[in-house]
Amino acid sequence: MKRNIHLINYPFWLLAVLTMSVYAQDIPAKQYYQNSWNNTNTHSGYLLTNSQYTLCLNTEGENTFVFPCVKATKLISPYGPRGGRMHTGVDLKQNLGDSIVAAWDGCVRMAKESYYGYGKLVVIRHANGLETLYAHLSKVCVKENTFVKAGDLIGLAGRTGRATTEHLHFETRFLYEPFNPATIINIDKRMLISDTLSVHNKKFKAGAPAVTDNAISYKQMLSDLFEDFSTDTTPSVKDSIVMPAPVPPAKKTYHIVVKGDNLYKISKCYGVSISKLCKINNMKETDILSLGRKIKLE
Ligand SMILES: [Zn+2]
Incomplete structure (x- = not known):
């Protein structure tokens, strides 16, 4: 009798497990959040430690930033x-x-x-x-x-x-x-303001961390990957940086058009004149910038 109940429930149980496993895989930045994901609370635990984290803010693709208000704001x-x-x-x-x-x-x-x-x-x-x-x-x-x-x-x-x-x-x-x-x-x-956010001792700062800090992060990252990598590494490797810090802070050679962009804004942001932008991109000042278009900067 019990067996029958199990058989009847099997597809639902399987479906639930499948849904959950796909779901868990898709959690963004799950490495930071101990796989936690809930829909109920804005603050769901105290996970921030004194360790150092470096977050990418403006990488082509998944980390491209767009200002949240489309219309002008104060x-x-x-x-x-x-x-x-x-x-x-x-x-x-x-x-x-x-x-x-x-x-x-x-x-x-x-x-x-x-x-x-x-x-x-x-x-x-x-x-x-x-x-x-x-x-x-x-x-x-x-x-x-x-x-x-x-x-x-x-x-x-x-x-x-x-x-x-x-x-x-x-x-x-x-x-x-x-x-x-x-x-x-x-x-x-x-x-x-910056392509990276640095968090250290629970303090938030723009910009890539100093070179020495980077070196420590990489050392920690390596020791995390190879647990017995070295005996003299700092012990608190578990909370250390998970995302690699972008090195060096490369000068951008192109800009990808996002909502709200115009030539004036791009020109001001990268310090390249509008006429130069038009010339190297073979375009006119009055051209409409399509979203996702690559604008060469040099
Ligand atoms: Zn408010």
Whole structure:
């Protein structure tokens, strides 16, 4: 009798296991998060240690950054202490219904119609290990556990939850700990400040770490790969860097067009004149830049 019950349940059980295993494989940056993935809490454990981490912010493909507000915006409240509590993100002025897009490729961890003071909320985990959080939306346009590309529409701006005006409350987090988005993003210019984020002793800094720090990271990485690599390596290798640090910080020879780009912006960002850009790319100043197009810089 018991056997029959097992047989009847078998396909459902198998389906559940298959779904789960595919699912676990697809968790972005799972190496950082001890394979944890849930749809319920913005902060789901204390994983950040004093170790050093180097995260890629702007690698071609999965780590290309797009500013989350499509329309022009103004910083109306910075990250930091506010009214006796910590304001864990930046407030960017928006009008009702303005498009909010994913900052990097990733998987939607939370898409909530109401989440405490955040109101309608989206949280995305990215391949580079960061999570981004978008709050006070008037509409959530994505579903949990689905993948999005940088620049994909994820919601519309609003003032749901604890908000006194239409705006996007935007957070950047690593291992569930929020840090100031202005550490890595120039909000006025809507661009990244650096291609890497360095985290050490729970402090967040833009830019590749110093050469000596890099050397330590690689040593740790190697000792992680070959456990008995050396007897004199530091013992805390388990928490050390997982993603290789990009070395050297190479000068970019081309730029890939993302939403919101124009020749003026690219010219300013890389210090190459518009006329030179037009010449080497065989284009006119008035040409429309198609998304994903490679613009040569030299
Ligand atoms: Zn806010």
